[in-house]
Every structure is written in C-alpha cells, then in structure tokens.
Ligand SMILES: Nc1ncnc2c1ncn2[C@@H]1O[C@H](COP(=O)(O)OP(=O)(O)O)[C@@H](O)[C@H]1O
C-alpha cells in the first residue's frame with residue numbers, strides 16, 4: 193500500500209498546492225517513486241499546474257474529473273471510470289514524468305459540496321459518504337508508492353474524503369502570527385474526525401513555506417514554533433524551510449517544456465529546498 197498524505201491548512205495561500213506539486217515532482221524524479229496527486233480543491237490549481245487548463249477542460253467535460261465521481265454518489269449513477277480519469281505522465285518536465293500521475297479536480301465541485309453535505313451522515317459517516325474517494329481508488333492504489341492529496345482550505349465532506357483515506361497529514365504554514373494560529377485548529381479538527389470516523393491519522397509535520405529570511409517576524413515565529421512542539425501532540429516542524437522566491441510562483445506554468453527540476457522550480461535555492469523536503473518527507477514516513 194502507498195503512503196497517503198493530505199496536505200492541509202484551513203488557510204488559503206500558505207503554499208499547500210505548491211508544496212504538493214513540488215514534493216510529487218521530487219519524489220518521482222529524484223527517488224523514482226510512483227506518485228499520484230489527488231486534487232480535491234475546486235480551485236483546480238494543482239490540476240492546472242500538472243496538465244494545463246485546456247486538457248483539464250476536455251477531461252472535465254468528458255466526466256474524467258472528481259466532479260463526476262461525487263455526482264455519481266449523489267445521483268446513484270456510475271459514470272465515473274477511475275482508469276480513464278487518472279492522467280499519467282503529467283508535468284512539463286522532460287515531456288511528462290513517468291510515475292507522476294494526477295486525479296483531476298473540477299471547479300464544478302463547488303456546486304456539489306452543499307448537496308453532498310446535506311445528504312451525508314456527518315456524525316458517524318455510516319452512509320459511507322466520506323469513503324467515496326477511497327473506494328474508487330481501491331483497484332488502482334497499489335500501483336503507487338505515494339498518494340499526495342491537495343486539500344481545499346476547508347473541512348467539508350469532499351476534503352474529509354481525502355482525510356479518511358490518509359495515514360498522514362502535512363500542514364504548510366507561512367510563519368506569521370495569523371497563519372500559525374490556524375495550526376491548533378487543524379490539529380483539533382483532525383483529532384475530532386479521527387474519533388468520529390474511527391480512523392487513525394498522524395500529523396507528519398508542519399512545513400514552513402514562503403519564508404522571508406529578512407523578516408524578523410518570520411525568524412521569530414519559526415523559533416517559537418520549534419520551541420512549542422509538544423511530542424505526541426504537536427507534529428514536528430520540518431527541518432527544511434521553503435523560502436519565498438518569485439521563481440517558485442512561476443513554476444506553476446506548465447505550458448513551456450523544461451529539461452529538469454532545477455529549471456522548473458527556479459534555480460539553485462528552491463531546487464535545493466524542495467529536494468531536501470522530499471528527502472525529509474521520505475525519512476519521516478519510513479521511520
Ligand atoms: N515559496 C514560494 N515562493 C513564492 N511564491 C510562492 C511560494 N509558495 C507559493 N507561492 C505562491 O503563493 C500563492 C499561494 O500558493 P499556493 O501553493 O497556491 O497556496 P494554497 O494552495 O495554500 O492556497 C501562489 O500564487 C503561489 O504561486
């Protein structure tokens with residue numbers, strides 16, 4: 193079975209999608225891992241970053257996105273086909289990376305969210321609404337070493353589908369006060385869900401992202417976070433810190449072919465950081 197990790201924070205703009213995409217790239221290319229990225233966010237940022245908007249639209253129209261999966265759950269239909277929905281060899285690095293696959297999201301998921309919530313048993317999940325994703329991935333999951341789930345900044349029923357199949361979660365944070373305030377909330381909600389769904393999930397770590405070394409606030413906040421870690425309660429703060437760099441933001445462009453990861457993620461600094469992040473991630477999930 194693969195290692196399944198949800199990348200989550202209830203705050204937007206903290207680097208969840210960027211981190212998911214980068215980690216997936218480095219695991220696949222530098223470690224030869226077979227990786228599936230599941231994009232649960234209706235903003236479809238991870239999807240667009242891996243296959244571009246045109247390809248996503250075609251697939252979404254054909255029912256090859258998560259929209260169809262959750263629509264089936266609501267309607268009792270069975271249109272969604274997992275093998276057709278998964279896109280293989282995604283990314284603009286080296287003409288597509290073998291072992292970097294994507295299960296695309298859809299902006300139309302927005303529309304479904306409320307309807308699914310109304311139709312679900314949110315107390316104990318006896319109707320299986322949180323296991324829709326896990327069930328459909330069942331036949332193919334064994335083909336992967338890692339599944340990385342990019343979550344939207346909420347804990348609605350669609351996000352819970354990701355959490356319910358994850359062994360781990362990873363919390364990206366920007367080290368300022370407002371962003372770090374959200375961490376205890378995520379931990380609390382994870383613990384609550386674990387209890388209700390009787391599902392064990394572990395906080396693998398907090399990853400500092402968009403770090404600005406010249407900011408005193410950022411420096412101080414990282415120090416505070418490392419100091420406040422309570423073993424067994426707080427997940428550790430990863431050693432690796434991802435700095436704010438304009439090249440990282442540009443790495444989301446999937447339309448221009450690039451030769452390697454260094455070129456994609458923008459020069460020496462970001463490349464070194466993401467490479468270190470993947471090593472640290474592997475070390476954490478193996479230990
Ligand atoms: N390390 C970074 N350096 C510069 N910009 C970044 C970095 N990480 C993310 N960004 C940019 O910040 C914005 C939010 O990042 P994103 O990964 O989409 O966050 P989230 O998924 O948490 O909403 C995006 O425009 C992204 O390109």
Ligand SMILES: [Mg+2]
Nearest residue numbers: 208209233237
């Ligand atoms: Mg995102």
